[in-house]
Amino acid sequence: MSRQENSDRLGVLKTYKLYIDGKFPRTESGRYFKLKAADGKILANVCQGSRKDVRDAVTAARTAFAKWSRQTAYLRGQILYRVAEMLEGRRLQFTEELVEQGVTRDKAIAEVSESIDTLVYYAGWSDKYPQIFSAVNPVASSHFNFSMPEPTGVVCVLAPELPSLLGLVRAIAPVIIGGNTAVVLVSSKQPLSGITFGEVLHTSDLPSGVVNLVSGFRDELIKTMASHMDVNAILLCAEKDRVGDSVVVQEQAIENLKRVSVWKDIEANPYRIMEFQEIKTTWHPVGA
Amino acid sequence: MALKKKKTLSGGSVLKVKASVAPLNFGTQWQYVEALEGSDHVKIEPKYGLFIDGKFVEPHSKKYFDTINPANEKVLSKIAEADAHDVNLAVEAARRSYDNVWSKMSGKERGKYLFRIARIMQERARELAVVETLDGGKPIRESKSVDIPLAAAHFFYYAGWADKLEYAFSGRSPRPLGVAAQVIPWNFPLLMAAWKIAPALATGNTVVLKPAETTPLTALKLAEIFQEADLPPGVVNIITGFGATGAELVSHKGVNKVAFTGSTEVGKKINRAILGTDKRITLELGGKSAHLIFEDASIDQAVEGIVNGIFFNQGHVCCAGSRLLVQESVEKIVLRKLFDRMQTLAVGDPMDKNTDIGAINSHEQMKKIEGYIASGKTEGAKLFQTSCRLPSKGFWAKPTVLSEVAQSFRVVQEEIFGPVLTVQSFRTVEEGIEKANNTPYGLAGGVWTDKGSKIFSVSSHLRAGVVWANTYNKFDPTSPFGGYKESGMGREGGISGLLPYVQF
Incomplete structure (x- = not known):
């Protein structure tokens, strides 16, 4: 919320923390970095998340995966829609926060609107992408055979620096609507939107651990996220000034054959859901 | 099925053996009467060159290695060993045919070539089965009833996709990737060649395939079939050799796509070899199902x-x-x-x-x-x-x-x-x-x-x-196959099997 007070009341400042396993802990490392506005005013002491924070988040995500991956598509769709509702209710807060972090007001309003619309878009896909990407296969033997997508598992997400809110939403919505759970490193340039988004998720009936948000720096956490042996896939939102990231991610991912997605844009479409799905084929004999 | 007991013919009469009391101990008490598949009609050349640009050619190194029958250790043929020079020739041939012929051809025409290949494979099915069994050691019953018919069916299935690709990807227009480097194992030699080549060609890519060093013969027979089908030169190139040849192939700069079936260990090595490139990869690796x-x-x-x-x-x-x-x-x-x-x-x-x-x-x-x-x-x-x-x-x-x-x-x-x-x-x-x-x-x-x-x-x-x-080990060209976790990435077979060979 805006720190500018228009009365003589002293404002209550928010402590920006991490969002792990449905709770808002400080980083276990006790470290922070200062986020400043364009005019040099300090906006927040932001948690500088550590490798241990990432590992804790992966544990939470793995635990949450067991239930979230087996929820009905209908329920997942309703919960994502609920996230959109909660964000809609907090339009002003998110707009102000983006403005404080340096986004012009018009662009901030548009970014929040697009974020809400993205959530609605993917909420609607929940019970449709399996229909588009499944098949009953006409095998040349007396078997019933079908293929359908299943979530890959725990997905680490290196969210885009900018736009910080829309980029985050575009990255995590296709991951979680498909039944995966996520460990996300939010933008370090504009970390406040990502962290506040945790509050939206927390009030949306999204089970604990399905999305875990960590603030901090890519240089420090990229290897931990890409090499963790209990992570099944990694989404790297590429930054133009960090051309080495994709090789780092691909190299670290080899040991347990993580699925690697490198996005150069934040377009929204159902193929982005499928990047974090596995096709399972099941056979059964047909006969009396 | 005829049985004989202690070298005595039973004359096909019904045997009465009390199961669970006296189990049938084959190899000791009981034996089947031999029923050997004939191999007279099958011609295996004394030596095979590399199949590059539509022709069998001598390897640059002039080196050949033996392929043997694992059931009796007899040499079946001498096989060319491709080195970096040969790999380069094969990739260049694939690139030329991609640029000049295959990527410009309509899907309908590409499909007709694949249908032709499937039909010739069916015509030559018995020959292919015999060669598969001689070279790899698998029972002739399985070569005849599983490997060869499924390989032909795979070509037939993907042939039909070649002019229908826009229906496979809703809202998208698929385009081929370019030259595909494909490395296949020795357990289902011809079937794996079909799994790799058919979807790659149907989607408009050209191919350099390396079969396993212990089972190269059916892939070379398949090269003969490509000649017979008048497949344009260079669309598929088949180079034989060991792991070093495969390593040269997957890391060649002219390759756009790598597809590998084999062990998880080698799959990870290949993944490392292409780090930092734009090459797309499909891996079908090990299992412990x-x-x-x-x-x-x-x-x-x-x-x-x-x-x-x-x-x-x-x-x-x-x-x-x-x-x-x-x-x-x-x-x-x-x-x-x-x-x-x-x-x-x-x-x-x-x-x-x-x-x-x-x-x-x-x-x-x-x-x-x-x-x-x-x-x-x-x-x-x-x-x-x-x-x-x-x-x-x-x-x-x-x-x-x-x-x-x-x-x-x-x-x-x-x-x-x-x-x-x-x-x-x-x-x-x-x-x-x-x-x-x-x-x-x-x-x-x-x-x-x-x-x-x-x-x-x-x-x-x-x-x-x-x-x-309630069944096991069933396969079909329409049915996607591939692993979760360290068993690989990507699918082969079915509509899912097209995705690894296209871009949008």
Whole structure:
């Protein structure tokens, strides 16, 4: 919320923390970095998340995966829609926060609107992408055979620096609507939107651990996220000034054959859901 | 089927043997009368060059290596060994034909070439089956009924996709990638070549394929078929050699796509070799697939499924049901019936139509299997092997079961790729699923129960790309195949099998 007070009341400042396993802990490392506005005013002491924070988040995500991956598509769709509702209710807060972090007001309003619309878009896909990407296969033997997508598992997400809110939403919505759970490193340039988004998720009936948000720096956490042996896939939102990231991610991912997605844009479409799905084929004999 | 007892012909009369009292001990008490597949009509050249730009050519190094029949260790032919120079020629030929011919051809015409290839393969099916069995050691019965018909069917299936690709990707326009480098294993040589080549060509890519060094012959026969079908030169190039040749191929700068089937270890190496490039990759790697037998299963059918799951193709199957998980209440009866059934397995000459289990593909693989059996015994497993007699020449392994194993045993965690089954028991459904998923692999799984709801529940909990319920080891061109976790990435077969070869 805006720190500018228009009365003589002293404002209550928010402590920006991490969002792990449905709770808002400080980083276990006790470290922070200062986020400043364009005019040099300090906006927040932001948690500088550590490798241990990432590992804790992966544990939470793995635990949450067991239930979230087996929820009905209908329920997942309703919960994502609920996230959109909660964000809609907090339009002003998110707009102000983006403005404080340096986004012009018009662009901030548009970014929040697009974020809400993205959530609605993917909420609607929940019970449709399996229909588009499944098949009953006409095998040349007396078997019933079908293929359908299943979530890959725990997905680490290196969210885009900018736009910080829309980029985050575009990255995590296709991951979680498909039944995966996520460990996300939010933008370090504009970390406040990502962290506040945790509050939206927390009030949306999204089970604990399905999305875990960590603030901090890519240089420090990229290897931990890409090499963790209990992570099944990694989404790297590429930054133009960090051309080495994709090789780092691909190299670290080899040991347990993580699925690697490198996005150069934040377009929204159902193929982005499928990047974090596995096709399972099941056979059964047909006969009396 | 004729049987003879102690070298005496039974004359085809019905045998009366009290099962479970006196099990049929084949190889000792009983033997089938030989029924050898003829090979007179099959011509194998004394030596084969590299198939580059539509012609068989001498390798740059002039080096050749032997390909042998693993059932008798006799040399079948001499095979060219490709080096970096040859790899470069093959990739350049593929690039030229991609730029000038194949990518410009309509899908309809591409499809007609693939249909032609499928039909010629069917015409030459018996020849291909015989060569496959001679070169690889698999039973002729399997080459004839599984490998060759499925390989032809795969071409026929993807032929039909070539002019219909826009229907496969809703809202998208697919385009080919360019030159595909494909490296395939020795367990299903021609079938793997078909799995790789057919979808690549249907989507408009050109190919450089490297078959395994122990089983190059059917891929070279396939090259003859490409010539016969008038496939434009360079659309498919087949280069033979060892691991070094494959490494040169996948890391060649002119390659846009890498597709590999083989071990997880080599798959990771290939992944490393292409780091920092824009090459797309598909990997079909190892497995340690669980085969779950529940107490409410049809036990006799399940036993047949277990046998087919692990002994099909000598267990040289990436999706082999190599970990048997039996519900405790039926463990005893399942094992007794399994051991009885295993005694009837005919192990021996792959060219004999009676043979169930043929030769192990290579001396190296035989040693690896023996090493694993020894490791299992050292770690405390109980060993059961059938009483069959093994031929004196060639490479062989007896059908083997290792019971009383723990989840941590190497034989439970690692892929053996031979006729070796481990047995564990479980009490609850949850325990069975937990054990099934407890390896780094995720290729396939089997479920046996007569309860439908349990099938859907268990199969959806298995973290594996293919689940066979009340059946096992079934394959079809329309049916996607591929692994979760460290069993690989990407799918082959079906509509999903197109995706690895296109961009949007």
